[in-house]
Amino acid sequence: MTSAEFMSEQAVREDLAAVYRLIARFGMDDLIHTHVSARLPQEPDKLLINRYGDLFREVTPESLLVIDHDGDQVRGTQAPINTAGIVIHTAIHAARPDAMCVVHTHTVAGVAVSCLDEGLLPLNQTALLFHGRVSYHAFEGIALDRDEQVRLVADLGTNNTMILRNHGLLTVGRSVGEAFGLMYNLEQACKMQLAAMAAGAKLVIPPESVQARTVGQYDADPDGAAGLEWQALRRLAAMAF
Structure with missing residues (x-):
C-alpha cells in the first residue's frame, strides 16, 4: 500500500483544490476548460474532478465532485462535468492503478510543442526529466467519444507524461503533488x-x-526536492491571488 492510500478524502480534496489554484496562478488554465482529477484513496473506483463552469481559482475542496469510472456523479447535488474530462480521466484512472492524479492542460507552449513533428526535444536539464518517458497520442478531435479511450490508454502505456498531438499536455502522478510537479516542469520545458x-x-x-545520466539523477532525488517542492507549493496555493 502506498502512502497516498493512507490519505483521507479531505486531504486529497485539499491537495487537488490546491492544484487547480496553482494552475491558475501559473497561467496554465484555459478559462473553465481542461481538468485535473484525483483518485479517492479508500474508494479506488471513484474520482474527484472539478465542476464544469468554475474558474480554476474558484475551486475549493468542497466544490470538487465525485464520479465513478463511468463518469456518473455518485454524491451530492448534481452539477455539470466536462465530457472530455470524463473521457480522458476515467480511462486513465481505470487502466492505471498507480494513477493517483491526472493533470491535463491546453497552454500556449504545450499546444505549440504538441504541433511540432519532433515534439519535446532533450535540450536542457528540465526537458531531460522526461527523457525516454514521453508518450504521444494522435489528435482525433475533441475527446468526446468513449472509443478513443482504448487508444489513449494504449498510447500512454506506462509513462507518466503524454503529449496530446495538436491538443495539449497530460501528466500522471502517484500523488497529486507528483502529477502537478511533472506538469509544471513539462510546461517549463515547452516554453524553453x-x-x-x-x-x-x-x-x-x-x-x-x-x-x-541526467534522468537518473532526477530519479535519485538526493535532496528530497520533490517533497520540499510540494510543501512550498501548498503554501503558495494558500495565499490569496
Whole structure:
C-alpha cells in the first residue's frame, strides 16, 4: 500500500483544490476548460474532478465532485462535468492503478510543442526529466467519444507524461503533488524549447549518455526536492491571488 492510500478524502480534496489554484496562478488554465482529477484513496473506483463552469481559482475542496469510472456523479447535488474530462480521466484512472492524479492542460507552449513533428526535444536539464518517458497520442478531435479511450490508454502505456498531438499536455502522478510537479516542469520545458527555437540558431542537444545520466539523477532525488517542492507549493496555493 502506498502512502497516498493512507490519505483521507479531505486531504486529497485539499491537495487537488490546491492544484487547480496553482494552475491558475501559473497561467496554465484555459478559462473553465481542461481538468485535473484525483483518485479517492479508500474508494479506488471513484474520482474527484472539478465542476464544469468554475474558474480554476474558484475551486475549493468542497466544490470538487465525485464520479465513478463511468463518469456518473455518485454524491451530492448534481452539477455539470466536462465530457472530455470524463473521457480522458476515467480511462486513465481505470487502466492505471498507480494513477493517483491526472493533470491535463491546453497552454500556449504545450499546444505549440504538441504541433511540432519532433515534439519535446532533450535540450536542457528540465526537458531531460522526461527523457525516454514521453508518450504521444494522435489528435482525433475533441475527446468526446468513449472509443478513443482504448487508444489513449494504449498510447500512454506506462509513462507518466503524454503529449496530446495538436491538443495539449497530460501528466500522471502517484500523488497529486507528483502529477502537478511533472506538469509544471513539462510546461517549463515547452516554453524553453520554443524560446530556443525562436532564436533561429542551431540547437545544441546533449549527447545520449548525458541525457541518460541526467534522468537518473532526477530519479535519485538526493535532496528530497520533490517533497520540499510540494510543501512550498501548498503554501503558495494558500495565499490569496
